[in-house]
Amino acid sequence: MHFTTPLKSNSTKIMLIGSGELGKEVVIEASRLGIETVAVDSYPQAPAHLVANRSYVINMKNKEELLEVIRLEKPTFILPEVEALSIEALIEAEKEGFCVIPNADAVKKTMNRKNIREFAAEQLGLKTSGYVFVKTLEALQEATKILGIPCVVKPVMSSSGHGQSVIRSEADIQKAWEIAKEARGDASELIVEAFVPFDYEITLLTVRNGKETVFCEPIGHIQENGDYVLSWQPVPMKPEVLAKAQMMAKAVTDGLGGRGLFGVEFFVKDDEVYFSELSPRPHDTGMVTMITQSQSEFALHVRAVLGLPLDFTFYGSGASGAFKSMNEEHVPTLTIPESAFSKNSFVRIFGKPVSHVGRRMAVALVLDEVEAAKKRAKEIVASMVG
Numbered sequence: 001m002h003f004t005t006p007l008k009s010n011s012t013k014i015m016l017i018g019s020g021e022l023g024k025e026v027v028i029e030a031s032r033l034g035i036e037t038v039a040v041d042s043y044p045q046a047p048a049h050l051v052a053n054r055s056y057v058i059n060m061k062n063k064e065e066l067l068e069v070i071r072l073e074k075p076t077f078i079l080p081e082v083e084a085l086s087i088e089a090l091i092e093a094e095k096e097g098f099c100v101i102p103n104a105d106a107v108k109k110t111m112n113r114k115n116i117r118e119f120a121a122e123q124l125g126l127k128t129s130g131y132v133f134v135k136t137l138e139a140l141q142e143a144t145k146i147l148g149i150p151c152v153v154k155p156v157m158s159s160s161g162h163g164q165s166v167i168r169s170e171a172d173i174q175k176a177w178e179i180a181k182e183a184r185g186d187a188s189e190l191i192v193e194a195f196v197p198f199d200y201e202i203t204l205l206t207v208r209n210g211k212e213t214v215f216c217e218p219i220g221h222i223q224e225n226g227d228y229v230l231s232w233q234p235v236p237m238k239p240e241v242l243a244k245a246q247m248m249a250k251a252v253t254d255g256l257g258g259r260g261l262f263g264v265e266f267f268v269k270d271d272e273v274y275f276s277e278l279s280p281r282p283h284d285t286g287m288v289t290m291i292t293q294s295q296s297e298f299a300l301h302v303r304a305v306l307g308l309p310l311d312f313t314f315y316g317s318g319a320s321g322a323f324k325s326m327n328e329e330h331v332p333t334l335t336i337p338e339s340a341f342s343k344n345s346f347v348r349i350f351g352k353p354v355s356h357v358g359r360r361m362a363v364a365l366v367l368d369e370v371e372a373a374k375k376r377a378k379e380i381v382a383s384m385v386g
C-alpha cells in the first residue's frame with residue numbers, strides 16, 4: 001500500500017461533511033497516516049476545522065453548495081459526519097465518481113429513521129420495538145392506542161435526542177407533538193416507538209474494510225433526554241446474547257455495504273436483543289475507545305476507509321463522561337481540576353467556538369475497572385465548570 005503526503009498533486013484526501021468533536025478525531029487519525037484533510041461545517045472554527053489542512057463554511061443542506069466544495073476539492077473519500085446534509089448532493093457526487101463513505105444509499109437510509117427502521121425490521125427481519133409513523137396529531141393519538149403508553153416520539157430526522165420525548169400518560173401527547181415539531185431536522189414525519197423496558201443498551205462498533213467485519217467490545221451507555229452522558233466498555237453480556245447482537249449488526253451493515261465504522265445501537269431485555277438504530281460513522285458513545293483501545297473508533301474508521309487491517313489491542317475496561325456546558329459564551333473557558341489528568345484519566349476538549357447550555361464541550365476518559373471508571377468519569381465531569 002502506498003501512503004502519500006498532504007498538499008501534493010497525488011495526495012490521498014479525506015473530506016469531512018460535518019466537523020464536530022467526532023470529525024476532529026477522524027481528521028487527527030487521518031493526518032497520522034499522511035492523508036490530506038478538508039473539514040466542512042455550517043459554522044466557522046468547528047472542532048475539525050481547527051486541525052484540518054483546509055476548512056469550509058457552507059450550508060451543508062444546500063445541494064449546490066455542497067456539490068461545489070466537493071467538485072472543487074475532488075476528495076478521494078467523502079466522510080459524512082452529521083445527519084443534517086444534502087443527501088442529493090452525495091448521490092450526485094457518487095454518480096460523478098466520488099467515493100462516499102460508506103456509500104450514499106447507506107447515508108440516505110440511516111439519516112431517516114423511517115428508511116432504516118423499514119430496512120432493518122421489514123427487509124432484514126431484525127427484531128425492533130413496535131413502531132408507527134405519523135404526520136398529524138390525530139395520527140399520533142391513534143398510534144398511542146396501537147402501541148400503548150409509554151411510547152417514544154422522535155422526528156424521523158434528528159439526532160442527539162433533539163425533538164424526542166416519552167409519552168408517559170395521555171396528557172403528554174400534545175406536548176410530545178410540540179417538542180417534535182420544534183426540533184431541527186425534518187420533523188414533518190414522526191416515528192412513534194413502543195417503549196422497550198430494556199435491562200441495558202449497547203453500541204456495538206462494527207467495522208468493515210472490504211475484506212472482513214470486526215467488532216469492538218460492546219459499549220454500555222446512559223442517555224439523558226436522548227443524549228449520551230456516560231459510556232463504558234466492555235459490557236458483560238451472555239455469550240449467546242452478544243453473538244445475537246453481532247449477527248444482527250453484521251446483517252444490517254452487510255445490507256448497507258461499503259467500508260467504514262458503524263455504531264450499531266441495541267436494547268437488551270432478558271435474552272432478547274432489539275435493533276434500535278445505527279450511525280454509518282463513529283459514534284459519540286464510542287469516544288471511550290480513545291482510552292480503551294490501541295486503535296480508537298476514529299483510527300479504525302480511517303483504517304476501514306483505506307482498506308487497512310483492523311487489528312487492535314483492547315487495553316482494558318474504561319469509561320467516558322460527556323461534559324455539557326452550563327452557560328452561553330462566545331469565549332468559552334473550562335475549569336478542570338488538575339487531578340483529572342492522571343495516569344489513568346484525561347480530558348479531551350473539543351474547542352467549540354461558542355458554548356450553549358447543554359452543548360457537549362469536552363469528554364472525560366478513565367481507564368479502570370468498569371464501575372470505578374464510571375464513578376471517576378462522573379466525578380471528573382461533576383468537577384468541571386464552564
Ligand SMILES: Nc1ncnc2c1ncn2[C@@H]1O[C@H](COP(=O)(O)OP(=O)(O)OP(=O)(O)O)[C@@H](O)[C@H]1O
Binds near residue numbers: 227
Ligand atoms: N423505543 C425505545 N424504548 C426505550 N428507550 C428508547 C427508545 N427509543 C429511544 N430510547 C432511548 O433514547 C435514546 C436515544 O434514542 P435514539 O438513539 O433513537 O435517538 P438519537 O437522537 O438518534 O440519539 P443519538 O443521535 O445520540 O444516537 C436511546 O439510546 C434510549 O436510551
Ligand SMILES: NCC(=O)N[C@@H]1O[C@H](COP(=O)([O-])[O-])[C@@H](O)[C@H]1O
Binds near residue numbers: 019020359
Ligand atoms: N450524536 C451525534 C453526535 O454526537 N455528533 C457529534 O456532535 C457534533 C455536533 O455538535 P454540536 O451540536 O455541539 O454542534 C457533530 O458534528 C458530531 O461530531
Ligand SMILES: [Mg+2]
Binds near residue numbers: 277
Ligand atoms: Mg441513538
